[in-house]
Amino acid sequence: MKQEYLKYIRDNVFPTAFCPGCGHGILLNAFVSALGELDYDQDNLVLVSGIGCGGWIASPHMNTDTLHTTHGRAIPFAIGVKLANPKLKVVVISGDGDLTTIGGNHLIHAARRRIPITVICGNNNIYGMTGGQASATTPVGAKTMTTPLGNDYRPFDLVKLVKGAGGEHVYRYTAFHAMQMKKAFKDVLQKDDFSFFDILTGCPVQYGRRNELREPAKMIQWMKDNSVLYSGEYHDDKIMVGKF
Amino acid sequence: MKQEYLKYIRDNVFPTAFCPGCGHGILLNAFVSALGELDYDQDNLVLVSGIGCGGWIASPHMNTDTLHTTHGRAIPFAIGVKLANPKLKVVVISGDGDLTTIGGNHLIHAARRRIPITVICGNNNIYGMTGGQASATTPVGAKTMTTPLGNDYRPFDLVKLVKGAGGEHVYRYTAFHAMQMKKAFKDVLQKDDFSFFDILTGCPVQYGRRNELREPAKMIQWMKDNSVLYSGEYHDDKIMVGKF
Amino acid sequence: MKEIMFAGIGGQGVILSASILARAGILKGYYAAQSQSYGSESRGTATRAEVVLSEEFVDFPHVEHADIFVVMAEMGVKLFASKVSQEAIVLYDNSVFELSENIGKERIGIPATRLAVDTFKKPLYANIIMLGAMMRHCGMVGPEEIKTVLKETVPSKALADNIKALELGSGLEY
Amino acid sequence: MKEIMFAGIGGQGVILSASILARAGILKGYYAAQSQSYGSESRGTATRAEVVLSEEFVDFPHVEHADIFVVMAEMGVKLFASKVSQEAIVLYDNSVFELSENIGKERIGIPATRLAVDTFKKPLYANIIMLGAMMRHCGMVGPEEIKTVLKETVPSKALADNIKALELGSGLEY
Amino acid sequence: MPIEKKKTHLKAGKYFMQGDEACAEGAVAAGCTFFAGYPITPASEIMETIVRRFEEEKRVFVQMEDEIASMGAIVGASWTGAKSMTATSGPGFSLKMENLGYAIMTETPCVVVDVQRVGPSTGQATRTAQGDLMQARWGTHGEHTIIALSPWSVEEAFYETVRAFNLAEEFRTPVIILMEEATGHLRETVAVREAIEIFNRVEEGNGAPFGGEEPLDAVPPMPRFGTGHRLLVTGSTHDPHGYRKTQDRVTQERLLSHLQQKIEYHKERIVQWEEYELDDAETVLISFGFAARAALKAVKDARKKGIKAGLMRLKTVWPMPTERFETLAAQAKTLIVPEMNFGQLRGEVQRFTGGKKVIGVNRADGEVITPESILRAVEGGTSL
Amino acid sequence: MPIEKKKTHLKAGKYFMQGDEACAEGAVAAGCTFFAGYPITPASEIMETIVRRFEEEKRVFVQMEDEIASMGAIVGASWTGAKSMTATSGPGFSLKMENLGYAIMTETPCVVVDVQRVGPSTGQATRTAQGDLMQARWGTHGEHTIIALSPWSVEEAFYETVRAFNLAEEFRTPVIILMEEATGHLRETVAVREAIEIFNRVEEGNGAPFGGEEPLDAVPPMPRFGTGHRLLVTGSTHDPHGYRKTQDRVTQERLLSHLQQKIEYHKERIVQWEEYELDDAETVLISFGFAARAALKAVKDARKKGIKAGLMRLKTVWPMPTERFETLAAQAKTLIVPEMNFGQLRGEVQRFTGGKKVIGVNRADGEVITPESILRAVEGGTSL
Amino acid sequence: MGYKVIIRENWCKGCYICLSVCPKNVFEKAGLLDDRGIIVSKAVRPENCIGCQMCADHCPDLAITVEKEDE
Amino acid sequence: MGYKVIIRENWCKGCYICLSVCPKNVFEKAGLLDDRGIIVSKAVRPENCIGCQMCADHCPDLAITVEKEDE
Ligand SMILES: Cc1ncc(C[n+]2csc(CCOP(=O)(O)OP(=O)(O)O)c2C)c(N)n1
Ligand SMILES: Cc1ncc(C[n+]2csc(CCOP(=O)(O)OP(=O)(O)O)c2C)c(N)n1
């Protein structure tokens, strides 16, 4: 992160409360850098989040108006903000448990209505904060506190879910794709549309620990090795990244 | 409905409390007839519903175990029943407001997990029982109590939504397609899979009244005229019916 | 002060009658309160609508002892009889049912549904016919106020029929 | 009855220490209670763990006046000093901070983190070293019980190092 | 004080309105510019009126996917400076509880209407009750304080809604309007005045945006989003600047004390009630909402019979005028609480009677409580 | 009575467990075969233990998408004959309120654990509190009755969970276990007995499957789904056979009376408390849960100082032993209620003291209340 | 061989869907209101019935049964 | 012309993602624990830096800034 971008964060709360190597930090980094590269008016930006480590990405780290809400409900609060003052840019940043498990209904309704907010899911495939239970994006077979023998249930493909609900401007990147992510953030920050990001952040502590990805660097490498840039053809066995 | 199928209904509650020409009754008719044609064991069938006119299709009309739950929550109750006793056939029948507006999260999670229950949405594109407010399936431009100048927001395409969430065995029919509907009900009643039905029932009173479809017969005719059987090609401007 | 109670089944328009009466009362400068009870099963179940008209604010705005009871369906009689004053005038639709109960002081049969079907080819205005009849006994509001309210509330193409029904009811010989 | 309090920052393993001590107490037939406090921000904030060992059921299972206070990070001292008995023995990691506060009766510095890094190339077993030192002062449990508990709780490949750390702590000269 | 005398949007005069409608008109008059709702009997008519009036007034109405979302949306909207509101009934009120607690914790002004119907659960949707009195106070988890008002007539549905907005803004807290179906669906004469008093939110002022600074009972200023304050709003325990402090007991204690004191220490501005014929009353009735109208009728009927009865009628139900309960209990030979539940208000009054037993007149079958049944209790009570 | 003496699944002996773990083991012992949950601090360890033990025992565990769904799922499961349970903390408890009311209305046995943390709202997730006492009673809308238990130790977390299941089955009602984080996360010695008593659901018996028949306080039999009963289960007002009656006041009245009486008339089987040194006590403490442990220590310390103090400790918090409050109030010179909130239990006790003021010792900052602070109040109270 | 077209008149609500879906124009509205205020449907030309079941399957009130006539 | 690789050491948590993403092997683990018990990352070969920003963009703790050296 560039020195000049420090104004977009509250440096008094650093170092963050995230674990070492937490991919949510990479998302934070990319978002801050996107603002920095655009020299974005931080006083016209409201960041809304729910509960979870993912809910901490914006609050308290980002130096804008932030609304840290209840678990799963960031989107309705964000809609209240946006509809009451359409001039504001409203971005929701929260976790997979928050936005897609307990909060899935608000997500699909926001997508359906194409409310002009941006929703960024810091998707680490698990409930990080509460100690590593399965979420709606935990892969089949993955070990979690609540699936010690491996997860039985299929996860959402969030790109398909949001598009199936009617959403447009849907993106996916992993923590490895810090630069592409940043560029896409810049794109949507300059628009007043609905947009959705599935950002695979990786949780080395609660997810990695149980699934042989304990080392943050290994997790990043794994993301690199298993992802494919989307260019028209969608492979269900790969992590498809890009714009959809 | 055949005389012999009377055993599947509680005739002491007839005539139903539905308005004249309510399409929910046609769904009821088709479901009863499907059971009848299969000579289905009604004592191994649990019908679960939420709140709304659609929630009354099964309760109290159907002569099986019925669980009339809270608004939007039929699916979780049904999952409790099914997982606790997998031998039972569990079918959820409820309205569009119930299953897809307030209850959308439970629907997508059930689809994702492919819990072996059947979910039938009596979709009349409106909140019938509470006096005709817009639901998540109300078409753009349609007049409702809460959209007197016409609905601004895009509705869900429930087939796309459920498939986007990971659901299989997804069907759509209208009240005009009573016979096809019945046949499809028979198919899924004999399986132990997740399946989903978007059944366009039509509400002549709350929807029709405001949208020039006040006459039930006209509503049925409209459904006939505007629907196309799916055979590989999906047209967004038509009501696609069939299996998806 | 007058307490007026209307009863019928869903769809018979008893709430509309009550509301028209109350609005007419307002036009005359009275305090008016109008309430009703109906189920979620709003179709085919008993509906009750009440109006209290008074010179001044009424503490308890529901009917305690109806001075006038207008009843359009038999199931309404039993359900609400206890709220009818012994001095009450009871108007009932005798083209729909026969009143066997011995309620109120005076019981007057009005064949409103039959009259409506005969005149308008549908039962739709039976409630307004009853309202017309009621008006004569209530004494607090006249045809002018009710017509003014009708003008404000019913679709213009239905206005003439409504007024006709009102006059039919108020002009009945019995 | 003995009340023992451990304090440190998240990740230093003070809860594990407390839990090992409590389980060891159970093996000796004592009633044991063990509690802790930590935040959602479980990383980098003050953690406290408490153990009460007693012959019989203890009404209030938290530390009221710690007989022994084991403290591994400076921020723990101020935060929890009020719960330390005036008669207490205070064991602190003097390879991490200097104890300036005048708490308890006896204050003993144990360079646990340095010893751990020296011996195991990582700070990981500092808590067990402290536990070893604590054991000598507690008097209610011995190395046998603690080793038995370690066998049941730590992964087998880490067992030897754990035992080594324990002995390092209990064998220290000071 | 940031109180403004404002012309009412409706022409002064007499109107005939439904309670739900009057509540919505009250919101319009109070300056509510954001409404998020979800349909439910018997509250839907509030939304129906709002839809129509907001269209005319160019304010923001949104129908959300459920009651949880509606509650979230009005909190979000409030932080943009909007006066915001939602309306529901029992089942929806239960769903709002988590986000209601969030509004309390974040000191977000907003108004939540609960038009009470028969419960528990789905119960009887079109029937009336007063079963949510205690839920309004205690429905959300954790120690907290709340303000709730209970209009007894259609006219009051209008004015108490205005007052609800004013209190919400003055004390930066959600305010609940507890109505009954009996009032919500009642049509009645409403006299609209020329002008009403409006409390305008204090956006800039001394101190940080959240409480916990000295004095603890002071209401902090509430800047709006988008004005450069870079606000940190959180439902977790936070310091006066909004920083999360989920480990610190001092912050928690100060915050909770602040949330309590800003309301409890200012009860005189919040708690309102009316008294009828209490001066020489030996039989004292205490009631609220629709039940109080039946109680007043009963008091008048009792007086006609020579019984010295009087009524205390709560307009604010939370917090309660407990000191007045005490003096009335001291004065009264008989204390009677009529209500449409099994004794929720009675239980509250019972705490402050110095041991005198309170008699309940209760009805929870979906019908309104009648003057007759209360009169019977008054007669029975005096002949004890 | 369908009570069975059953071997405990754990070998008799002493265990060292966490409160959450003991609660889960209690559920296994009680015969719970269905658990639906959603993670939340500080209740997640209950789920964690259930996952492990249910795997071993081949019972059904499901992690749902939220707390609303978890509550719905356990009600559905219960109708198949399963003993079912869910566990949560404040924010999740608030979300469960609507479906909790459904369980009450449909007379569905199930157990709901609330491990209390600091509120309101997200508050402090890892800190302890007793802020949900009133919410447990009143959190869902509409007039209703509830049973809630409050274990004060890890051992009791085990046995009171068993009792919760038994009461749920015997009275066909949801039973709440109100624990504190302080107990949920406490590790302590637990003595497991050889055998425990289990109440087995009465599936067949006299009368229709729902209450409202005479006698009104009788618990109706509860047939299970899939056995030919063609049950009609609804959260709307219903007659004894389950037919919806949403217009009929008699049905509503009978149903509500039944729901109340089946619990209130059988308080002697439900309400349990313990008394310590009360015989000659002049200072009477009344407390519950973890706070009662501090209170007991304070009582003993007070006795050492020659103060005649005693403690009444509630094991069942709802309904409350109000008659005993009355006799104790009559006996006591000083009444003290220590609790980890701003006075929720105190308010309840205050109703039954014949006017005697109850002194509160309160703490709501996330730390456990201490014997010292209570002792100070005891000393202060006696010197009044 | 023909068909019997049975209408459970007290279940019929007069929506006239049967009139519109019957390919053989078997039904008509009854002339008179019944005691619920409904003008029910009548099978006035049962002899035209071809047993297609369109009416029986589309009746929202389960009021119609069409059976093969016993010879 | 080269690059300045700045690490805010007190923000670094020792995840070593920078080590793994740097194409030029600029970083190493510092030998010693700091007072938080962390072995931070050090830019030990800044002269190799090509300014690709991989490290700066991937540091989850926003601890790295890579700037063009002023001449
Ligand atoms: C209503 C409610 N239920 C449960 C919780 C507990 N809770 C806190 S964070 C969290 C999970 C967060 O998971 P996710 O959104 O994936 O964030 P992560 O920590 O993985 O970044 C849960 C369940 C809560 N705070 N509120
Ligand atoms: C929690 C809750 N919110 C709102 C309601 C009110 N309500 C009852 S039915 C209904 C809408 C039902 O719509 P739908 O499911 O489409 O059924 P329909 O009546 O159209 O068949 C609503 C909002 C309720 N009962 N519970």
Ligand code: SF4
């Ligand atoms: S638990 Fe996982 S998601 Fe949370 S801070 Fe740690 S690594 Fe990140």
Ligand code: SF4
């Ligand atoms: S309101 Fe609509 S959905 Fe409900 S019964 Fe009437 S026609 Fe059917």
Ligand code: SF4
């Ligand atoms: S379709 Fe059924 S309900 Fe409709 S008119 Fe025909 S018989 Fe009657």
Ligand code: SF4
């Ligand atoms: S079966 Fe076919 S032909 Fe016969 S009456 Fe019905 S719709 Fe007409």
Ligand code: SF4
């Ligand atoms: S990536 Fe950042 S936090 Fe990780 S080791 Fe490098 S400088 Fe430290």
Ligand code: SF4
């Ligand atoms: S900018 Fe590139 S080359 Fe330079 S240190 Fe960072 S990763 Fe290495």
Ligand SMILES: [Mg+2]
């Ligand atoms: Mg996550």
Ligand SMILES: [Mg+2]
């Ligand atoms: Mg609908």
